[in-house]
Amino acid sequence: MATSTAPQDLLTPDAPPTAGSEPLEAPKRRNPLVFVILAVVLIAGAILGWTRYQFSQAHESTDDAQVEGDVYPILPRVAGPVTAVKVEDNQTVKKGDVLVTIDPxxxxxxxxxxxxxxxxxxxxxxxxxxxxxxxxxxxxxxxxxxxxxxxxxxxxxxxxxxxxxxxxxxxxxxxxxxxxxxxxxxxxxxxxxxxxxxxxxxxxxxxxxxxxxxxxxxxxxxxxxxxxxxxxxxYTTLVAPGNGYVSKKNVQPGQVVSPGQQLMGIVSSNKTWVIANFKETQLENMKVGQPVKVEVDAYPSETFQGHIESLSAATGARFALLPPDNASGNFVKVTQRVPVKIVLNQEDPQHPLRAGMSVNAIVQVK
The missing domain is CATH 1.10.287 (Helix Hairpins)
Known part of the structure; x- marks a missing residue:
């Protein structure tokens, strides 16, 4: 009875390779440092995500906010030719300083x-x-x-x-x-x-x-x-109503002005505040007196501390020129925003805030 003979490589796996055959490569071992780095990244990501989650539960933020301040319009009460303009744009003035004189x-x-x-x-x-x-x-x-x-x-x-x-x-x-x-x-x-x-x-x-x-x-x-x-x-002598900076000067000597014509504006330097427009869904836990961190785009490396002074009694849309009328039949629900007034705890003379600057307001609600 004839018996089949097994191939030589199967019978003698440890036999040296014959001439002309390629050697087998040994399996590579993975570096354990890769697993350590991967684990550290995952743990750090989890910690960061949990921290961000906890932060979001205790804070409300918006970048729909800007710095506000008092702006005094300079309007003549009598008509006549202007004889002198005493100030220039962006000049600092004090209350009572003469700005413009009209021929008396x-x-x-x-x-x-x-x-x-x-x-x-x-x-x-x-x-x-x-x-x-x-x-x-x-x-x-x-x-x-x-x-x-x-x-x-x-x-x-x-x-x-x-x-x-x-x-x-x-x-x-x-x-x-x-x-x-x-x-x-x-x-x-x-x-x-x-x-x-x-x-x-x-x-x-x-x-x-x-x-x-x-x-x-x-x-x-x-x-x-x-x-x-x-x-x-x-009234032929127009004076500054308060301390501030001259802005938008629009008058020259010899110009004939009329009552109510705006000649310039005085941006008050006494106090500024922030108006942050929060979504109505963010107001559940928001109250007067809560601390606020203000980040100003003009000073990216600085943060300002403040607090909520008041919340508006109406949404911003209520004060629009054409407020929405939801009873007209074409109703689309849009999340409204409510202005919130934020005042700074302390002014920083080295980093003055100008009216109109964009800011990011973060309120600690819990």
Missing amino acids: ADYQQRVNAAQAALLAAQAQVTAARAQVAAMQAQVNTARTNIGMSDANRAKLQKDLKRSTFLRKADIIPQSDFDAVQANLQSTSAMRSTAEDQVKVAQQQALASQQQVAVAQAVVKQRQADLDNTKLQLS
Whole structure:
């Protein structure tokens, strides 16, 4: 019975290779340092991811934020040609510094005219008071005449009694008796006339007092006109309403300006703050007073510490020129943003914040 013989390489695996055959390569061993590095990377990634997760659970952030500050518009209240511009763009100014002057000649002329009208009105008051004094003197004179008439009448009445007795005794002639009667009647008429003069003089005095009141009212009106013209004259000098920096200067000497025309702006240097527009879904745990870290694009290596001062009572869309009307029928739900005011705990003079700078606000809500 024939038996098959096994191949030589299977029967003798350890036999040396025959001539002309290729040697077998030994398997390569992996470097254990690769596994160590891979493990370190995985662990570091896991730690970083967990840290980021924990951070996101305790903080809310947004880059839809910018620095805000007070900007004072410089608007003239009177019209006229500009005679001088005292400042330049980006110049630092203090409250009360003169910025622009408008030609005051027309307004000074109005002040002079108002002063002259006031003096004339005051003279009218003086004349009216003098008229009152004159009328009062006439009243006193008329009352004096009444007193003199009463005295003469009393004397003539006594004379009439004596003359009546003497005439009955036929001691005096009838002509003397008639003369006494005539004098008594004349005195009575004079007294009546004096009483009428008192009434007329009193009415004239009352009218003069009313003229004084009218003249005093005119004086007040002229004084108001003078004050108004002085106020208009003061408007020809435009001063800085606060400390800050000149911005957007748009006026030159010789230019004719009109009331309400913006000539420049003053950006206040007293205080700045941040307005961060957070999504409405980020406001659940956000409260006033929570600490905030502010990162400013202009200073990438600096961070600023602040806190929430207030939250807006309405979303930003409510203040838009054309606010959305969800009752129109075409409704698409859009996540709204709510402005949040953030103030810095401390100003950094070395890194001043300018209004309009972009920032990233991170609020610690837990």
